[in-house]
Amino acid sequence: MLLRFMGNMGxxxxxxxxxxxxxxxxLRGFAIKVAKQKPLQELILKSVIPNVATKxxxxxxxxxxxxxxxxxxxxxxxxxxxxxxxxxxxxxxxxxxxxxxxxxxxxxxxxLLSALIGIQLV
Numbered sequence: 001m002l003l004r005f006m007g008n009m010g011x012x013x014x015x016x017x018x019x020x021x022x023x024x025x026x027l028r029g030f031a032i033k034v035a036k037q038k039p040l041q042e043l044i045l046k047s048v049i050p051n052v053a054t055k056x057x058x059x060x061x062x063x064x065x066x067x068x069x070x071x072x073x074x075x076x077x078x079x080x081x082x083x084x085x086x087x088x089x090x091x092x093x094x095x096x097x098x099x100x101x102x103x104x105x106x107x108x109x110x111x112l113l114s115a116l117i118g119i120q121l122v
Contacts, residue, residue: 020026034040053061 035044
């Protein structure tokens with residue numbers, strides 16, 4: 001109402017409004033005055049409450065985060081176990097190949113040595 005009155009007097013209302021909105025002390029005082037008025041308190045609370053997290057909301061979030069972390073850890077554990085098994089199987093196969101090669105080489109060497117020294121293998 002005051003602004004309308006001032007506008008009728010030829011005062012540039014938009015400049016006054018901009019100046020007031022940039023003044024932190026004015027805004028702080030205005031907010032306190034508004035918040036102290038009973039009818040406006042309910043309106044303020046109704047507009048703020050939907051954006052406020054409750055203890056149950058936080059507990060639910062904590063539970064979901066813990067489940068997510070547990071799932072990721074299980075996935076990582078399974079991946080690492082699989083990779084370790086694959087590596088272990090690869091090494092076992094290579095060792096088995098080496099054993100076979102050593103046995104074959106030993107057999108060939110034994111035959112060659114026996115031929116060189118004239119011993120007959122049974």
